[in-house]
Amino acid sequence: GQQVMQIPQYQHVQEGEDFTTYCNSSTTLSNIQWYKQRPGGHPVFLIQLVKSGEVKKQKRLTFQFGEAKKNSSLHITATQTTDVGTYFCAGGYSSASKIIFGSGTRLSIRP
Amino acid sequence: NAGVMQNPRHLVRRRGQEARLRCSPMKGHSHVYWYRQLPEEGLKFMVYLQKENIIDESGMPKERFSAEFPKEGPSILRIQQVVRGDSAAYFCASSPRQGLGSNQPQHFGDGTRLSIL
Numbered sequence: 001g002q003q004v005m006q007i008p009q010y011q012h013v014q015e016g017e018d019f020t021t022y023c024n025s026s027t028t029l030s031n032i033q034w035y036k037q038r039p040g041g042h043p044v045f046l047i048q049l050v051k052s053g054e055v056k057k058q059k060r061l062t063f064q065f066g067e068a069k070k071n072s073s074l075h076i077t078a079t080q081t082t083d084v085g086t087y088f089c090a091g092g093y094s095s096a097s098k099i100i101f102g103s104g105t106r107l108s109i110r111p
Numbered sequence: 112n113a114g115v116m117q118n119p120r121h122l123v124r125r126r127g128q129e130a131r132l133r134c135s136p137m138k139g140h141s142h143v144y145w146y147r148q149l150p151e152e153g154l155k156f157m158v159y160l161q162k163e164n165i166i167d168e169s170g171m172p173k174e175r176f177s178a179e180f181p182k183e184g185p186s187i188l189r190i191q192q193v194v195r196g197d198s199a200a201y202f203c204a205s206s207p208r209q210g211l212g213s214n215q216p217q218h219f220g221d222g223t224r225l226s227i228l
Binding site: 042 | 144146151152159166167204214218221222
């Protein structure tokens with residue numbers, strides 16, 4: 001079945017360090033979405049990637065979609081305390097009409 | 112410009128009672144999704160509905176849980192005879208029309224925090 005694996009489960013970094021979370025799918029994705037959930041909040045859509053090898057940037061956040069469309073990453077440069085939260089990837093498949101969420105990576109930051 | 116509206120924000124029930132969670136999607140959105148989240152855990156998909164249709168209920172427990180999205184009014188997630196293990200945050204999300212492989216972003220409500228005494 002379709003499954004999206006996300007690692008690491010937790011990441012604790014010093015403020016100013018970089019952070020990366022990775023998503024992998026066992027089968028080819030048609031698209032991948034990224035969401036952020038602040039502590040006590042609800043998931044908020046960040047971005048969607050559709051094309052093989054696509055790279056998109058939002059300020060200090062860089063999103064990549066693998067050439068084979070089976071993996072994706074989110075990289076945050078020079079983390080700030082406002083980056084704290086859980087980052088979820090969610091994969092879409094050509095045979096399904098709903099997205100499959102990864103288990104999330106919880107980012108905490110030491111000031 | 113209302114987003115996804117969920118109510119109540121917090122719901123307390125005693126074991127054996129019924130819990131009804133409501134979700135009004137964003138204007139123009141015809142697809143609704145319900146997720147369950149335990150503290151510090153991920154989002155567990157429960158059910159995906161369109162108006163008057165259940166599209167995918169593969170994440171719904173076989174007993175006590177039901178969902179509907181009527182032609183008029185909000186989507187309802189109903190939990191009968193609640194047990195302590197039902198305590199969780201329940202999020203609703205909505206999106207515009209979806210197609211196979213062409214997924215629109217989901218917009219989430221603030222969630223309902225359900226506590227079972």
